[in-house]
Amino acid sequence: MPVVDVDPDELRYLTGRDGKDDDELKSDLFDLGLEFEGWTEDDEFQLEFAPDRLDRLSVEGVARSLRYHYGDDRGVYVPNTNSPEWTIRVEDQPAGRPYVTGAVVRGLDLSDGALESLIQLQEKLHATMGRKRAKGAIGVHDLTMLKGTDLRPTDGESDTPDLTGGQDPTEASEEPPDELVGDAAVEPVGANAITYASADPDEAAFVPLESDAEMTPNEVIRNHATGQAYGDLVADFDRVPAIYDAIGLFSFPPVINGRRTEVAEDSRDLFIELTGTDQWTIDHMCSIVCYALEARGGTIERVNVEYADDAPGEYAGKTLERPDFGTRTKTVSKDRIESLLGVDLEPEEIIDYAERAGLDAKRVVTDGGVAFEVEIPPYRVDVIHPLDIVDDIGRALGFNSLEPTYPDVSTVGGRHxxxxxxxxxxxxxxxxxxxxxxxxxxxxxxxxxxxxxxxxxxxxxPASGDNSEPDDxxxxxxxxxxxxxxxxxxxxxxxxxxxxxxxxxxxxxxxxxxxxxxxxxxxxxxxxxxxxxxxxxxxxxxxxxxxxxxxxxxxxxxxxxxxxxxxxxxxxxxxxxxxxxxxxxxxxxxxxxxxxxxxxxxxxxxxxxxxxxxxxxxxxxxxxxx
Amino acid sequence: MKRPQAQVAVLQAADPDESRRIDDVAEAAKLKPETATRAAFELGDDGLLAVTEEPVEQYTLTDEGTQYVFESLPEQDLYEATIDAGADEGPVGMGQVIGASGLDGGAVDIALSNYARKGYGEIGSGEITADPDAKPGQDPEMYALEAVADDRIDEADPDALAQLERRGLLDVREETVRSVQLTEDGVAALEAGVEAAETVDQLTAELLTSGEWEDVEFTEYNVEADAEDVSHGTEHILRQTANRVKDTLVGMGFREMEGPHVDAQFWINDCLFMPQDHPARTHWDQFALEQPDEITALPEDLLDRVRSAHREGVGPDGEGYHSPWEEDVARGLDLRGHTTSLSMRYLSGHRTHGPEAGSSESGSADPAIGELEPPQRFFSVEKVYRNDTLDPTHLLEFFQIEGWVMAEALSVRDLMGTFTEFYEQFGITDLEFKPHYNPYTEPSFELFGTHPETGAVVEVGNSGIFREEVLSPLGVDCDVMAWGLSLERLLMLMYGFEDIRDVHGTLCDLELLRTTEVLH
Structure with missing residues (x-):
């Protein structure tokens, strides 16, 4: 079962409930299914919970659940997002790790535990949904340290970054050709690009986190502690996953980021990239991270994910805008809700319980009678069937308030x-x-x-000549x-x-x-x-x-x-x-x-x-x- | 007057003028001491004898003490060696003296400490001196030792005896010595004449059939004495608990399931809608087999439906998992991590044993099992295997109680009612249902109950209603609710055991199994 460390002061701050003492918080958390296991060395709650609500792997997510529990929030919340200024171009990426997604988050204050919370969320998501980074891995970068490749068409100049790295940063965007200055001012959207590609593990080089020396990916795998831990994930790759900006290689997913773009408490704008083996999974991991950062006061800015026509994977030639905060809708009949919970409910009650669970429900009439169209926010990765909504309604109603009944079903027992x-x-x-x-x-x-x-x-x-069967x-x-x-x-x-x-x-x-x-x-x-x-x-x-x-x-x-x-x-x-x-x-x-x-x-x-x-x-x- | 033979002999051996020890009386009466004692008490009860008791100290030499009687005390040996080495003239080296003394091991320490205590000389800084005036030949402890050995205890010095006891050379035990003296009634009885009645120990067939039993007196036994130990067989305590669970469930209308311990991941995990990249499916949690490594056949149609449930979900709004699903993984063989694999086989209507157990045409091995129509109740109490760390509460193999109910329109209230009823049979009340998550049930609950003895709230199981992604591929279109718990956990709650390894497995303690009280 996942364990998340949560500072009770942060929880009071993020829920706006300064008056709750530690014991009250523990009791409220228990009602949500988060069990207090003990204190950390830093005086934080250690909370254990079942591995479905992965949106609760950070203090921000736990606080959001508490706000719904308290009735301070109701219904689906979708943060605003700004138009993309950055593009992730995808070409020649490894077929074994074909998918990428990302987001830009601006205006953050990462001091006072916010950075630690982000790092914890990243690690916990790696361990759970990311299947130890195999299925999805998150890289977080200081945006100001990235130098985007200029995407605007230029005469006679390739818009492909120099994948061998070492390009002079001053050439790319600081002194743009004169004739394009006017256009750039009019249309800055998508003006900067980074590239998700692949690299020769013995040639490409960068300075990884926690190191002072330039290393190739293979050197990282051999000599760097993080490389030794995660190198197996790319052991079978001829060319390893690599992310470049105009300056060069800055991330070697899913193993380690470059030191140049390392995030610190004073970082305000972040570039988040995720790579993996399944687009849905990394998109939803991305949404969970963005919801947490938005709760910290960040502004979410979408990025374009532009798959090359011949890129491996199912999105070749397509451009996706991420994060995708689109909600999903599932329909569940009133009968099913009532029969599973064993109680009769008014439609208004069902809608009320749904909203208290952070969902939105709308009464509809179908061939099968009254039903509810329920809208589900993007961080709810656990909802994959209408039944999961019935469970949410039951939790909001309080399962323990239901009276047990012995099923009126007659069968004959017997031993084998x-x-x-x-x-x-x-x-x-x-x-x-x-x-x-x-x-x-x-x-x-x-x-x-x-x-x-x-x-x-x-x-x-058996001795030669002895061709008898084994002695049964x-x-x-x-x-x-x-x-x-x-x-x-x-x-x-x-x-x-x-x-x-x-x-x-x-x-x-x-x-x-x-x-x-x-x-x-x-x-x-x-x-x-x-x-x-x-x-x-x-x-x-x-x-x-x-x-x-x-x-x-x-x-x-x-x-x-x-x-x-x-x-x-x-x-x-x-x-x-x-x-x-x-x-x-x-x-x-x-x-x-x-x-x-x-x-x-x-x-x-x-x-x-x-x-x-x-x-x-x-x-x-x-x-x-x- | 007729008296049993032993009593007559004791009466005749006792003296009216002086109190005689029972042992002496027994010897004179040619009786075993315990027989004479019993007879004396019986005569005492009838007022024919006066029985008195006094505590007496009994001295016995220990093995070490006996050895010194035949040899000499180690400190005496040491003194002899120091004199030979000339230590009466001045200090000599300790090592040299000890080597010459022939002492070794623990005897050296014994010799040194007593040597100093008795003032035979001085010991310090690796050197030893000897007092030329010491007289080890007249050592009172040696004298006392010999006195005990020769049964001349009166001649021994009490201080020396106490010292011998401290040195572990002498055991002193306090014993009760009983003495008897004839009373006036006893004398009168003897004068009037006492005859021995014919007594018998064992009732025989001959006595019975001849009618002789009417003329004999039966020897009285000391009915309070302990008898010899008899070993008896008992059913293993965990089996007893399992059978109690089985009886309870049969009484509640459940039928018992049976099936393979080695099974395909398909039946263990995939049918249960456990994603193939689920962390609990790695070999760190389950035992995968080296040999054999793959099931020979899986039912094709079911396989397709399960694959589809994982990849696309079930129903118009079902999503399935965004995880890879490979038939090769499903075919892999494991030791079952839960008996829910049996539930899956039963719910699917597929047989559990034999070569055709995997094909869909074969029907069922158990003639009673086939396409199941609601309502049904099934259970099993069988072993499961988890690759866990062995500790006082976790075993690599343990028994899982598994039960399920199939019916139309079951609700979580039915689930609560069924489990409340079940746990009450074991004294576990005030059941609480904590909402939980399992990949295969929704809603799911962890069950908590109040311990019958301690009153503590303890986890007693896991339960839920099977998801449509589980039931739909199996062809079940009604509701099935299920629950499971570990039998060992129930046992520990009921008996208060703290280390399950004492009970289950080859490290078990036979004494614990033999002496655990029967619960009824």
Whole structure:
């Protein structure tokens, strides 16, 4: 669950509720689903919340939600935006990261925590919606440090920036050709451009953040801490994402920005760019950032995103104006709202609840009866279906104010056959004095095979000339299900039998009173091509007697009792199994089918488990008792 | 007068003129001391004997003490070595003396500290001197030690005995010694004549069938004494809790589900409308399999509908996720992270086992399952797997209680009513529903309840109504509400366990399992 750090003073300032003390704020936040987890070192609230409302990843967003909660704001709010003066030209950008968006925000005061809040929002959005920058990454730049390429047509001069960098900034715009001065004064719109393109990772160079030296992208990936953290994202790229202005390369998304455009508390005008693998995602991340900065007093200015005709991605040849604060509309029927919430509501109430949730609702009549067209602001990335609106209405109404009802629906209950059989077998084992156990299904090859005296299947190549199939008749000795990139070497496979688990329990309880007669009925699994999942899972019944008089006869007596209880005919023809003493092991044959093994555990296996007394044991398939 | 044999023997062995120790009486009566004691008390109760008790100190040498009796005290050895080294003339090096003394290990420290205490000489700055006037040969502690060994305790010096106890060479235990003396009634009874009644220990088949049992007296037992330990089997406490949950749910009209632990991400995540780039789908949270790594078949039509729900959403105003969706990812096999995969298989009407479990033509493995018509209630209490850090409250494998209700027009109030009813069966009341977010349900609630013992408000589950993006691809066109919680959490709430590892898994403590009180 995401955690956001929020300064309670900022919250009071941004909500205009100076009188709220910390406890009142915490309680109000809890009502919104933001739980106070503790204080940060800087005396800020640490708030945890479910990962749907990503617009609440900053103090500005939390304050906005509180204002709606208090009723100080109602309905959809869309900030004004000014016409674009800047253009992001997109050409020759990497196909693996084809999309870009951006915005200009002017007139900010980033002192007193505002910059920290922006950085936190950027990082939290990276972690969540941006999928650790893979899907979307945000770069924030000091606009005054950017030198736009002049987009106005010139005679005989290319309007393409010099992508190798190093262009003399004085050439581009400070001394424009005389004949265009008049036009520029009349039409400044879109006069400046930066370019989202790609770069040779060994040739392009810039000074990255937190560095004094000029580095190439590959040097950043190798030597810079941030580069080492995020370099994997572009590891497969021949040419890496790169953003240029008239001076040269200034950003290497999604890894790191250049130092030249670094934002400080005294930065007033910002250029925000986002790159990613999905236009919708970065556009909405951009909207969330812009809403937060607008709440800080910034003025939003749109930028043109101009995709070249041959640019990769679905927007080739198109120009987008961003940020796009366009609202979406979803229609939900009155019936659906009422049936899901289980209450009857007047249309005015529904409209009221919607507005309190920061939405606008309009009553309409459709073929299906009364419905509401609900307008959704752009920062609400979690609303992707009309159902999500019903949830907002329920929250505004207060779910806990609803009276629980027991559904008037009649059904007949029952246990699954398998679990009934399992319980019956367990009762029999317990009646015979076994302590019923419950062990992990995950284990490792050493416990499952080697410490039981078995060689893991496939561990040794069969001797030449021996082309026999793997010996399926040995209980436990089958191909195990293996886990990818195991987190712990103790848990690398699913167990193929349960007896190893019982011996591990004996090993861990040698300080406890004997006799220790243990049993378990649980899952065992093996590879099996004939199954849909490629795995045959079965329940296995294992029992072990650890006592000074444990013997084959003792344990067989109990097996006989089980067979008798389930009306099964038991035979125990001699067999050889490395876990057991030669000459004291037998197959378990129930009603003519071989289903398990029984015997006295081999001294070597006992010593492997630090046991100093005999153990006699059995294991067989549960379904043999059906 | 007829008395049991033991009582007769004790009466005859007791003396009217002096109090005799029970042990002596037992020996004279040829009885085991405990038998004689029991008989004495019974005679005492009838006023034939006077039984008196007095505390007596019993001295026993420890192993170390016994060793010194046969050898000598370490400080004596040390003194001998210092004299040999000429330390009575002047200080000599400590190392040299200790080497010569043959002492090693802990004996060196013992020797040094007692040497100084007894004034055999002085020890300091790595040197040692010997007092030529010391007389280790007449050491009172050694004398006391030998006195205890020879049972001549009276000759030992009490201070020396106390010192021996402090040195751990002597165990002093206080014991109660009982003595008996014949009373006047006892003397009178003996004079009148006391005969031994025939007593039997064990009732036998022969006694019963012959009718002899009518003429014998049964030996009285000390019925208050502890008997030997008998081990008994118990059902594992977590199984007991699981079965209680199952019984409760069956009683509420729920049927049990069953299905694979290893399953395709399709059934575990994609059907649940979890975006494929969702952070919880990485192997850091779920166990992906190395072998096998892919399901053999998925139902094509369902696959198409699920893909479409992810990419385009469901319904005219549905958007879907702006995330990539690849069939390869859906085919990957995991250990299930929740049993909701079973719910998906059941709701889709697809069978859960066998080679055709993935194809849409196969129908259902469980003849009862097929296209489900509302109303339905289903549950399972089965294991799930999470790639989490093992700690006192988190395991890599745990049991999830999962339940769902399918019906027309279910509301959040129905959900609240069902769960209120369920939790009340376990003493958890005052349920609160905190609005929450899950990718697969809307609305969603975290459930909080009041702990029956502590009164604390604790989280007891997660719930919600399945989204249309989940139900529509499965072909379900009514409402389904579902909830889940961890069985271990319920167990810990009910029993107050603090470390779940004591209970579940191979690190379990057998003693805890054996002695946990049965809840009923």
């Amino acid at each position: 056959d398998r679990s009934v059989l399992e319980d019956a077998a367990r009762d029999t084992l317990v009646g015979l004095g076994f302590e019923d156990l419950l062990n992990f299904h995950m284990t490792n090859e050493a416990e499952n095979f080697e410490r039981m005296g078995l060689s893991p299947p496939g561990a040794t190549e 008749s040995l209980v436990g000795l089958v191909e195990p299900v293996t886990i990818q990139e195991p987190y712990s070497e103790d848990y690398t496979i699913l167990r193929t039998w349960a007896l190893p688990s019982l011996l591990m329990v004996l090993e861990n309880n040698t300080h406890r009173r004997y006799p220790q007669d243990l049993a378990e009925i649980g899952l065992a699994a093996r590879l099996d091509d004939s199954e849909n999942t490629g795995v045959a899972e079965h329940r296995t019944v294992a029992g072990a007697l650890a006592r000074t008089d444990a013997s084959y006869e003792n344990v067989k007596a109990r097996l006989q009792a089980i067979a008798e209880a389930f009306g099964k005919d038991l035979e125990t023809p001699a067999t050889a199994h490395p876990t057991f003493i030669d000459g004291r092991a037998a197959d378990i044959v129930l009603d003519g089918e071989t289903v398990g093994v029984i015997g006295e555990v081999h001294p070597a296996v006992l010593l492997n488990h630090d046991l100093e007394l005999p153990v006699a044991a059995f294991e067989f398939r549960l379904d043999a008792l059906a």
